[in-house]
Amino acid sequence: MTNQQIIERDNAHVAHTYGRNQIALEQGKGMHVTDFDGKEYLDFTSGIGVNSLGYCDPDWVAAVSEQAGRLQHTSNLYYTDPCGQLAETLCKRTGFDKVFFANSGAEANEGSMKAARKYSFDTYGEGRYQVVSLVNSFHGRTLASLTATGQEVFHHYFGPFNEGFAYTPANDYEAFLKTVTPATCAVIMEMVQGEGGVCALDKDYVSKVNAYCHEHDILIIVDEVQTGIGRTGTFLAYEQFDVQPDVVSLAKGLGGGLPIGAVLMSEKVAKGMGPGTHGTTFGGNPVVCAGANVVMKKLTDEMLADVRAKAAALRAGLAKLPHVQEVSGLGLMVGIAFEEGISAKEVLTACQNKGLLCLTAKTRLRLLPPLVLTNEDIEKALNILNEVLSAL
Numbered sequence: 369m370t371n372q373q374i375i376e377r378d379n380a381h382v383a384h385t386y387g388r389n390q391i392a393l394e395q396g397k398g399m400h401v402t403d404f405d406g407k408e409y410l411d412f413t414s415g416i417g418v419n420s421l422g423y424c425d426p427d428w429v430a431a432v433s434e435q436a437g438r439l440q441h442t443s444n445l446y447y448t449d450p451c452g453q454l455a456e457t458l459c460k461r462t463g464f465d466k467v468f469f470a471n472s473g474a475e476a477n478e479g480s481m482k483a484a485r486k487y488s489f490d491t492y493g494e495g496r497y498q499v500v501s502l503v504n505s506f507h508g509r510t511l512a513s514l515t516a517t518g519q520e521v522f523h524h525y526f527g528p529f530n531e532g533f534a535y536t537p538a539n540d541y542e543a544f545l546k547t548v549t550p551a552t553c554a555v556i557m558e559m560v561q562g563e564g565g566v567c568a569l570d571k572d573y574v575s576k577v578n579a580y581c582h583e584h585d586i587l588i589i590v591d592e593v594q595t596g597i598g599r600t601g602t603f604l605a606y607e608q609f610d611v612q613p614d615v616v617s618l619a620k621g622l623g624g625g626l627p628i629g630a631v632l633m634s635e636k637v638a639k640g641m642g643p644g645t646h647g648t649t650f651g652g653n654p655v656v657c658a659g660a661n662v663v664m665k666k667l668t669d670e671m672l673a674d675v676r677a678k679a680a681a682l683r684a685g686l687a688k689l690p691h692v693q694e695v696s697g698l699g700l701m702v703g704i705a706f707e708e709g710i711s712a713k714e715v716l717t718a719c720q721n722k723g724l725l726c727l728t729a730k731t732r733l734r735l736l737p738p739l740v741l742t743n744e745d746i747e748k749a750l751n752i753l754n755e756v757l758s759a760l
């Protein structure tokens with residue numbers, strides 16, 4: 369089939385909820401992917417931060433295939449090996465005590481907010497349920513995670529939205545103090561707002577919010593769905609901030625390409641989440657967890673050091689390109705703000721034509737390359753961006 373045939377069939381039968389690039393991808397290897405017309409692309413999107421090891425890492429493929437041929441699903445009524453192994457690895461790596469497995473970032477955030485409300489209910493009784501989130505945040509598309517998402521554009525059509533949410537502008541501690549009430553049970557925040565434009569929070573702000581929350585037993589949920597699993601150069605992004613979260617949600621990069629979400633909880637929070645409080649049929653699926661176990665195994669301290677080195681090289685190169693005003697974000701979560709009059713969407717399309725896949729976030733160009741990129745990949749991407757921007 370050709371790109372055109374794939375696209376036309378899709379448009380006829382798949383709901384049009386996405387603005388999609390007009391190419392159909394057929395197969396990939398490492399940093400590269402080929403479309404149905406045989407054109408090859410260098411991929412700086414990693415499926416929006418999902419393919420941490422690039423396309424079809426051989427060890428990942430072997431583990432997933434082996435597990436699919438051994439035992440593909442059991443339900444959570446039984447124990448399996450890959451799920452427990454992943455939970456153990458995540459707890460040892462992060463210092464958290466328990467993990468709940470879901471299938472996506474939105475679900476991980478639902479689980480995080482449920483766990484926070486349950487803790488508050490068990491500890492303080494009814495009425496202390498408010499979740500405070502940041503303006504410009506993104507937490508997912510289910511009703512509660514969409515309600516928590518602090519962007520007006522998402523708060524149309526689907527109402528009534530959930531009660532018990534409040535919003536406060538990022539990096540404004542005075543505003544935060546005015547937003548929290550005795551009914552506040554949790555604060556949810558991304559250390560780098562991804563969909564919101566790749567904006568890192570101020571360290572001082574996070575530190576102050578952290579101190580206030582611990583003093584008032586307001587739980588801190590850090591949404592690491594996009595920032596986690598090495599993306600920012602540390603295993604979790606919050607390690608670079610002065611914050612001790614009670615709950616962390618993970619998803620995107622954890623499975624290396626298969627759907628997974630995870631809620632990391634301290635014992636204090638986990639103890640309220642007993643039998644019957646939460647669940648999902650597919651959570652902890654053995655095939656998905658087998659893939660995630662490979663990601664976890666490969667994400668060594670050396671690999672994280674390499675991510676930091678690659679990120680520094682990429683960022684230094686980007687800062688020198690024409691029309692670039694600011695390079696934002698952390699590690700390999702990169703936002704590029706252009707001078708006025710330069711549209712990120714146009715840059716994206718021009719890069720795509722020249723064989724480089726990029727993303728946008730709000731008005732910025734966004735790069736989320738697989739964590740395995742090489743110096744040659746960086747050079748090639750910078751060259752294409754330079755050609756595109758020089759022509760504008």
Ligand SMILES: *Cc1c(COP(=O)(O)O)cnc(C)c1O
Nearest residue numbers: 472473474506507508562593594
């Ligand atoms: C992508 C994202 C989500 C939603 O994840 P889904 O898997 O699409 O449900 C939630 N929070 C953050 C920070 C994200 O980047």
